[in-house]
Amino acid sequence: MRRAGSIIASALVALAAWQALVLLTGVPRFILPGPALVAETLWTSRALIAHHTMITAIEVLAGLALGASLGGATAVALAASPLARQLVRPMLIFSQAVPVFALAPILTLWFGYGIGSKIVMTLLVIYFPVTSAFFDALMRTPQAWVDMARLMGASPARIMRHIRIPAALPGFASGLRLAAVYAPIGAIIGEWVGASKGLGYLMLLANGRAKTDLMFAALIVLAVCTVLLHAAVDRACRATLDRNG
Amino acid sequence: MTAPGITLNGSVDIGGAPLIAQIALAVAPGQWTCLLGASGVGKSTLLRLIAGIADEAALTGTLAAGDGAPLAGRVALMAQSDLLLPWLTVAENVALGARLRGTAPDKARVAQRLADVGLAAQAAQRPATLSGGQRQRAALARTLMEDRPIVLLDEPFSALDARTRAQVQDVAAELLRGKTVLMVTHDPAEAARLSDAILVLDTGGLRSHAAPPGAPPRAVDDAQMLSAQGALLAELRAGS
Numbered sequence: 001m002r003r004a005g006s007i008i009a010s011a012l013v014a015l016a017a018w019q020a021l022v023l024l025t026g027v028p029r030f031i032l033p034g035p036a037l038v039a040e041t042l043w044t045s046r047a048l049i050a051h052h053t054m055i056t057a058i059e060v061l062a063g064l065a066l067g068a069s070l071g072g073a074t075a076v077a078l079a080a081s082p083l084a085r086q087l088v089r090p091m092l093i094f095s096q097a098v099p100v101f102a103l104a105p106i107l108t109l110w111f112g113y114g115i116g117s118k119i120v121m122t123l124l125v126i127y128f129p130v131t132s133a134f135f136d137a138l139m140r141t142p143q144a145w146v147d148m149a150r151l152m153g154a155s156p157a158r159i160m161r162h163i164r165i166p167a168a169l170p171g172f173a174s175g176l177r178l179a180a181v182y183a184p185i186g187a188i189i190g191e192w193v194g195a196s197k198g199l200g201y202l203m204l205l206a207n208g209r210a211k212t213d214l215m216f217a218a219l220i221v222l223a224v225c226t227v228l229l230h231a232a233v234d235r236a237c238r239a240t241l242d243r244n245g
Numbered sequence: 246m247t248a249p250g251i252t253l254n255g256s257v258d259i260g261g262a263p264l265i266a267q268i269a270l271a272v273a274p275g276q277w278t279c280l281l282g283a284s285g286v287g288k289s290t291l292l293r294l295i296a297g298i299a300d301e302a303a304l305t306g307t308l309a310a311g312d313g314a315p316l317a318g319r320v321a322l323m324a325q326s327d328l329l330l331p332w333l334t335v336a337e338n339v340a341l342g343a344r345l346r347g348t349a350p351d352k353a354r355v356a357q358r359l360a361d362v363g364l365a366a367q368a369a370q371r372p373a374t375l376s377g378g379q380r381q382r383a384a385l386a387r388t389l390m391e392d393r394p395i396v397l398l399d400e401p402f403s404a405l406d407a408r409t410r411a412q413v414q415d416v417a418a419e420l421l422r423g424k425t426v427l428m429v430t431h432d433p434a435e436a437a438r439l440s441d442a443i444l445v446l447d448t449g450g451l452r453s454h455a456a457p458p459g460a461p462p463r464a465v466d467d468a469q470m471l472s473a474q475g476a477l478l479a480e481l482r483a484g485s
Contacts, residue, residue, distance in 0.1 A: 147298045148328050152391060153318065154345035162345055166332050 033213040042217040048202070053221055055197040059115050059187040060229065063122025067183070068176055070123065071130030075172075078131075079138035080160055092131065100124050100186070104193040118190035118198065125186030126179035133178070137171020138164055173237035180233040184226045248394035248425040249314070250274035251295060255306010257287060264290060264302065268451040270444070274311050277418070277426040277461060279436035281454075281477060282446035283484075288429040291446075292397045295427070296322045310395075321393040325400040327384040329372035335359070336368040339386045358386040361420055378409035382416060389420055396421055398428035402435065411465055414439060418462040433477035437470045438463050443477065447484035454480065 015035045022034040029037060042049065074092075078085050104121055111117035141164045149159045191200025199222050206214035251272040257265040265287040272278045282288050293299035294308065297317055310316050329338045339358055340350035359365050362382040364375075372380055381401060388396060401417075402410045418439055430436055436443050439461045443454040457463060457473040464470070 144324060144326060144328055145330070147293075147296075148322070148324075149341075149345050150298055151296055151320065151322055152342040152345045158345050158347060162341075163330070166330070 030210040030212050033216060037213050038216045038220065041211075041213040042220070045214060045217065049199075049218060049221055052197060052199050052202040052218070053225065055115065056118075056184070056187050056191070056199040056222070057225065059118040059122055059190070059198065060183045060225075062115075063119045063186060064126060064179060064183045064229075066119065067123040067126040067179060068130055071127050071175065071179075072134055072172060074127075074131045075134035075138055076160065076165065078135050079164065080156065092128070096128055101189055104189050107190065108194040113194055113196065115197075118187050118195065121190035122183050122186035125182050125189075129178045129182065130172070130175040133175030134168060134172040137168035140171075141167050169241060173241060176233050176237060177230065180230040181226060184222060184229070188222070248275045248423065249319070250311030250425060251309075251316070251395065251427065252311065253291065253295065253304070253306070253308045255304050255308075257290060257294065257302055257304050259290070259302045265446075266450065267306075268446070270451060272425060272427050273442055274425055275423055276441035277421070277428065277439055278442045278444060279440040280427060280429050280444050280446055281433065281436045281481065282429075282431065283481065284431060286446050286448065288446055289399050292322065292399050292427065292429055295395075296320050296397055298322075316395070319393050320395045320397060321388045321391040322397045322399065323384055323388040323401045325403055327372070327380040329380055329383055329387075331372055334369050334371060335364060335375070335383050338372065338383060339390050341387055342391050355390065358390050359383075361389070362386045362416055376409075378405055378413055381405060381413055385413070385417055385420065393424075395425045395427075398426060400430055401428075403430070403432065410435075415462050433474045433481065436477060437474040438465065445477070445480060445484065447481075449484060452480075 018035050022032055033041075074088075078088060100121070103124065104117075107117040107120050107124075111120050145163050145167070146159055149163050154162070187198065188200035188203075191198040192204055195201040199218050203215050203218045203222075206212070206218065251270070253268070253270040256263065256267050270280075270291065280288050280291065290299055290302045294302060294304050295316065297320070308316070310319065329335075330341065333341070336355055336359060337344070340352075340355045343350035356365065356368070359368050362385055364379060364382055364386065367375060367379060367383075372383065375383065381404075384401070398417075402413050405413060414435065428435075428439065437457055440456045441461065443456050445452045445454055454477060455473070457467070457469045459467065459469070
């Protein structure tokens with residue numbers, strides 16, 4: 001409750017400062033609209049914003065699910081096979097030297113103008129943090145547990161399933177928490193490069209038509225959705241980890 | 246199934262650096278043997294070699310069971326750390342071997358082993374809720390569940406307080422009777438209480454030491470046990 005109170009207080013201070021800035025400087029509304037105007041636009045354009053939010057949400061959730069699955073599978077494969085580590089890991093690290101932003105146009109070319117290219121973009125943004133966090137945790141399995149399992153006659157696959165993966169779940173969870181914050185960035189970049197739907201498209205459109213109030217309204221919705229997504233992923237991770245010790 | 250003895254002859258090195266010079270270790274079948282020595286002389290490595298999990302060490306020589314059959318699959322190991330998996334219940338930890346081999350656990354035997362070590366009431370709890378002594382008893386139940394004729398113990402009770410240690414020693418001595426037990430310890434009192442045979446390992450090699458009379462576990466205030474404990478400590482100090 002105290003935390004909620006402090007969040008609300010902090011938001012009120014920020015809004016007051018914003019409104020004061022607008023009043024004191026007298027900047028035109030198409031440069032910086034005040035919070036009251038943005039709130040009004042948020043309400044009057046709610047159907048429009050909701051429609052585009054839905055599209056972006058689908059892209060983010062699909063990208064998150066795919067990226068988490070692929071990242072998880074990659075981490076397990078790398079942890080299981082020294083050969084895979086030798087072949088794939090340098091490639092994985094090199095791929096991080098490529099700015100994902102630069103890939104957005106080519107993804108639009110390959111996967112089209114619709115949500116496909118945005119899902120792939122989201123996937124690419126979160127794939128590395130998920131893989132890396134989970135892989136590191138998988139490689140830190142206490143050797144004594146592995147030795148005990150070997151002595152009990154366990155195959156490497158069963159050691160992976162019953163010892164290494166459960167022991168590494170907290171690492172996977174921290175990868176997912178990062179991914180929840182990064183995923184919307186991927187979707188928005190995708191929408192900026194080429195789209196006819198989604199919050200990123202709406203923001204670009206509003207900006208181009210000097211509807212700065214609509215731009216801000218979409219931005220606030222995006223930020224609130226990202227915070228909520230992070231909180232939901234965090235809660236889901238906690239609940240799962242509690243159940244699994 | 247009678248428990249076989251173990252013989253190990255040879256020298257041990259780790260990454261090319263010699264750890265143990267030529268020794269001849271003989272563990273009598275069906276008896277409790279304690280291997281006593283200071284830290285770093287290679288006691289734990291010997292246990293890991295016998296268990297077949299010492300990837301880091303190389304034995305130049307021979308290692309065999311007294312009955313000539315392979316050791317693999319007939320050895321259980323219990324370590325100082327209880328190695329309980331925190332995400333499983335106590336009962337699931339005790340039945341871990343079956344889970345890892347992909348077979349169905351014998352629930353009646355799990356319950357029996359938990360009752361043997363006095364943890365029937367804690368079966369559904371997580372290890373984090375147990376005390377140090379309870380955790381080590383759970384590890385003992387897991388080791389017994391494997392039902393291997395040879396049981397290797399690597400200082401399993403050294404982290405416990407004196408009272409708890411004596412209790413868990415009694416439980417272990419009773420439940421491991423008839424198995425070939427090789428226990429590594431640096432505690433002369435533990436060796437004098439529990440052993441049928443005592444071996445001392447130091448840089449000078451391996452020596453046999455007489456165990457006190459009477460069947461283990463000996464009473465903690467038994468005069469002959471205490472005198473043997475004193476003699477062992479004197480020998481350990483002289484050897485280092």
